[in-house]
Amino acid sequence: MAALLRYSELHSWLGYMQQPYLWRVVRFSLWQALLSSGISLLIAIPVASCLIHRQFYGRSLLLQLFSVSMVVPTIVAILGLVVVYGRSGWLSSLFGVQIPLYGLLGILLAHVFFNMPLAVRLLMQGYDLIPAGQWRQASQLGFSRWNAFRLIEWHYLKKVLPGAFVLIFMLCFSSFAVVLSLGGGPKFSTLEVAIYQALRFEFDLNKASFLALLQVLICTLFAVIVYRLAPVNRQDMSLLSIKSYALKDSFLSKIGDAIALLCAFVLVIPPFLAIFDPMFSPIFLQALQSKALWNAVFVSLQIAIPAAMVSLFLGVSFGVLARFCMARQYLSILPNKLEHLGNMILMVPGLVIATGLFLFLRDLGWGLGSSYWVVVWVNAVMALPFVLRALMPMMYQQERRFRNLYLSLGVRAGSRWRLEWPLLRPSIAQAFGYALLLSLGDMGVIALFGSQGLVSLPLYLFQLIGSYQLEEGACVAVVLILLCLALFFSSSFFIGGRKAKGALNARN
Known part of the structure; x- marks a missing residue:
């Protein structure tokens, strides 16, 4: 940052701040990051709860898939999303459904593909904070899944959610390859893409340093506000692993878990399968x-x-x-x-x-x-x-x-x-x-x-x-x-x- 600031002309920064294009980029960067973070966490909460309480065939494989999917190379995942949701993709061929992939919807799909598994992993760390005695007492009292979530799980999850939200927000706010590939034009540019254009095509170090400082300022303010409002996250030091206890099951909880798992499968697995489709083509060899x-x-x-x-x-x-x-x-x-x-x-x-x-x-x-x-x-x-x-x-x-x-x-x-x-x-x-x-x-x-x-x-x-x-x-x-x-x-x-x-x- 210091090296960049040496090439900066501070008196010209006021001119940048008066450009309507800059603030349109900032608004879109904030909007898509907030939407991506919110959707990822809303899906991740029921998925994490299901994975904690349910034991089913393929559970460990799904967790390993979640571990890999959040660090899959971006350009590879984008190619898989295009194969599934593109104009001539699987969804269009099988059901005749056309999705406007290049734009906000495509950016959200890619961000949720990357960040929903990350959110699940982070929330499952939150479940490790819950002492085994609370699960045992909930089982003895005959708690339903909803009562256990409301009275026990939420108390610990809300300590993990702010950190997870900030992490995912920063990843989405500074997204580069996803927006560059699926943005579809200047209307859906983010600050990171604007910085790349300033460096790669214009080699304007002054503009790049201004945009970088603006991004750092926005992310810092956002993180400070969230961490100020977040409760303290303390880990139980007495346990290496949590013993699970059976809770009262119901038809509604089974339906809810099935819907949550279906969402996770639909969002993560088809793009993964699409990536391997070219292996069966003659051009692969x-x-x-x-x-x-x-x-x-x-x-x-x-x-x-x-x-x-x-x-x-x-x-x-x-x-x-x-x-x-x-x-x-x-x-x-x-x-x-x-x-x-x-x-x-x-x-x-x-x-x-x-x-x-x-x-x-x-x-x-x-x-x-x-x-x-x-x-x-x-x-x-x-x-x-x-x-x-x-x-x-x-x-x-x-x-x-x-x-x-x-x-x-x-x-x-x-x-x-x-x-x-x-x-x-x-x-x-x-x-x-x-x-x-x-x-x-x-x-x-x-x-x-x-x-x-x-x-x-x-x-x-x-x-x-x-x-x-x-x-x-x-x-x-x-x-x-x-x-x-x-x-x-x-x-x-x-x-x-x-x-x-x-x-x-x-x-x-």
């Missing part, structure tokens, strides 16, 4: 023989693996610092502030971070040779909020459970990590997987800094679609999603381990 495809795979791995390692290191550093503050009374207010600080990175557009870092390195004499490191670093930082979401709850829990025991026995530093490693492995594996997939699917920073020798799979896919090679693009999308799934489950297996993986599935 031809696409696999393309040298450009495998060069793009190699570049993507070169970016994603170092970025995921850096992001995991940053996340663990945040967690260690937060636990250090928890153990000291005079620093006890800092852990939540540190977690919020890690999430604040979503307020700053990745394009702006990348441009500012590039200008800073250029001033040091690194020039265009620093583009690769800029892409790696920015991807690592932008994945940090997801890494923190996976790591912090378990790290907090271990600190609260064993702090006094560690102090009494004199267990410190490396000895603590050896003791906690079996319990932390699933969370670390999940955090690394999230960072890996987010870096692998990034199209924002690479679209700005990509060159002939730095073309990742998402950028290569976007170039194919832009040149109307849709069949080849669909085949590249299959390769990208298969690579994502292979890397995600490999990280779960090799880092999480078999026993830890079983514990994670049990906790899910």
